[in-house]
Amino acid sequence: MNKIVDLILQEPNVEEVLEEARRAYESEQRARAEFIEWLTPEVKAEFILGDVIVHSPAEEMHTKTLMNLVKLVGAFVDKKQLGKIRAEKALVRLGRHDFEPDLSFWSSKKTHDWTSDMMFYSTPDFVIEILSKSTENRDRGIKRTTYQNYGVAEYWIVNPMQEVVEQYENVLKRAGIHELQHRATYGISDDIPCISLAELQLPVEAIFDEAKCFAAQSKILLE
Numbered sequence: 001m002n003k004i005v006d007l008i009l010q011e012p013n014v015e016e017v018l019e020e021a022r023r024a025y026e027s028e029q030r031a032r033a034e035f036i037e038w039l040t041p042e043v044k045a046e047f048i049l050g051d052v053i054v055h056s057p058a059e060e061m062h063t064k065t066l067m068n069l070v071k072l073v074g075a076f077v078d079k080k081q082l083g084k085i086r087a088e089k090a091l092v093r094l095g096r097h098d099f100e101p102d103l104s105f106w107s108s109k110k111t112h113d114w115t116s117d118m119m120f121y122s123t124p125d126f127v128i129e130i131l132s133k134s135t136e137n138r139d140r141g142i143k144r145t146t147y148q149n150y151g152v153a154e155y156w157i158v159n160p161m162q163e164v165v166e167q168y169e170n171v172l173k174r175a176g177i178h179e180l181q182h183r184a185t186y187g188i189s190d191d192i193p194c195i196s197l198a199e200l201q202l203p204v205e206a207i208f209d210e211a212k213c214f215a216a217q218s219k220i221l222l223e
Contacts, residue, residue, distance in 0.1 A: 101127045
């Protein structure tokens, strides 16, 4: 039995606890509906545990890093026709949360039925989040846990301040229990062997340097 359910059933006033939980959940869903109605393409915001998180404009370091990743991963995915990537404004709906990951990849088998008017995206195969002081706790906490529980196969935490990339792989620990397990941390002189995109060896220096990014992107397209 689920541990949380077991704890609730041990409460002497279990019916009151369940009713309170039901009211709280319904209130959260109303707030979520209001969030979706309020959200516009110009605003980067997420709905996490009942709260609306509005992101301030990104620093140049964050924006440059994201653009480099889009060029590198996008070039590989498009050349190999592996699926689709989306950056920032794709609203990924996972359980109680609506996230806008910095970069997401979906394999072709998940994108064949996409429509031009869709607003919500399903679980990506691969997610990259770029750290900032304001997002680090969520990226390492509730987001990592949610990506883990909903089956994201690979997760990168990119730290532009330290110029390192942490790679996590979703592994089966025991029946029905998965864990985004730390595989390695890569520094500026390393190449990252991508798990979800076989054959992609991404130079870390190309993620943080625009000239190196251009060279690496050109190599991907010419190979």
